[in-house]
Amino acid sequence: AQSVSQHNHHVILSEAASLELGCNYSYGGTVNLFWYVQYPGQHLQLLLKYFSGDPLVKGIKGFEAEFIKSKFSFNLRKPSVQWSDTAEYFCAVNAPLGTGRRALTFGSGTRLQVQP
């Protein structure tokens, strides 16, 4: 089965610090990649996505992610975090399941806490 690994389970940063959250996946074929964010008390929502083309994608709220195929990685970055970025971040990969159909496989999430 495909897997998505987020090695940072809990990250604490001060405001204005730079952020990088790691995401690695196991599928060797063509993938579509996503980052979702869940703010406290809110639903999961899309932050950014990569399908093809420029491997550096920009999302909402100043976030960006870089797809590095050779490293099976899709790390999320932000140059300067704000207190309002406190949330849980999930990496997801759309890849074939065992049945051959494709569906989103999620990582276990990274809880980001930004201190004012």
Place this chain on the structure above:
Amino acid sequence: ETGVTQTPRHLVMGMTNKKSLKCEQHLGHNAMYWYKQSAKKPLELMFVYNFKEQTENNSVPSRFSPECPNSSHLFLHLHTLQPEDSALYLCASSQGGGEYSPLHFGNGTRLTVT
């Protein structure tokens, strides 16, 4: 407002009870999903429906029984659950199979099995 509404928000049930979770999407999507979110674990895909037809059952125990009467509504019928089934159950929808269309999630139903 997510466009995907789940009820109830919280549910406590005993192991011998039968209950149902409901999901409704107002986005005109044709695919709907059930995911299970447990603490410190990845979201687990449970079921996928595309145009009311079940296209994926990710080895889910039979005590979970989905129903999709139309493209806007999705149910998860629960029967004889175990305490380890306690989790947040998320419904999502997408336009098409989700390969290129992002998922839109509801707020979830927090289930506690006693």
